[in-house]
Amino acid sequence: MKEILVDIETYSEVDIRKCGLYRYAMDPSFEILLIAWSTDTGAGFGEAQCADLASGDPFPEELLEAFQSGRVRLIAHNASFERVCFSIHLQKNWLGQYLAPGEFLSPDSWICMMVMAGSLALPLALEDVGVVLKTAQRKDKEGERLIKLFSMPCKPTKSNGMRTRNLPEHYPEEWAKF
Secondary structure (H helix, E strand, C coil): CEEEEEEEEEECCCCHHHHCHHHHHHCCCCEEEEEEEEEECCCCECCCEEEEHHHCCCCCHHHHHHHHHCCEEEEECCHHHHHHHHHHHHHHHCECCCECCCCCCCHHHEEEHHHHHHHCCCCCCHHHHHHHHCCCCCCCCHHHHHHHHHCCCCCCCCCCCCCCCCCCCCCHHHHHHC
16 A cells, blocks of 8 residues: 655644644634655655645645545654644635535544554654654754744734734745745
């Protein structure tokens, strides 16, 4: 069975920690900003690809096909986040073509690395898993700052032109890192 590792970055005016995943993703302000994925080539996972939806990239056909086929295993850390966010995105943008209103992608096609870590008595946070396993590649510490910069509303100030959201064009160098 084909496998795809997937990670997304999103934006919503709703604080997910206060309101939960479904309220976060169902808010009208919700959008998927970036999608990173890597496909199992049979000899390991290939080079990561990135779709910058916030800057106009199209949604990856490979993922749309994977969602429909039921023969692809989708792997993510906290897979319920990706699954629900993709479901809401599909409902908003392709209503009826991929999912009926109120329908969600089946969890049967998803593997959650966070659940797997917990089942092995490892920490649930991705960063902590890397520390415990002493992996060479760790979660990027700058990622948290970039999430706050692009994935959450910002306070309107005179210096930022009273905007309530940071977009790629406001911080192009940071966006490239994100």
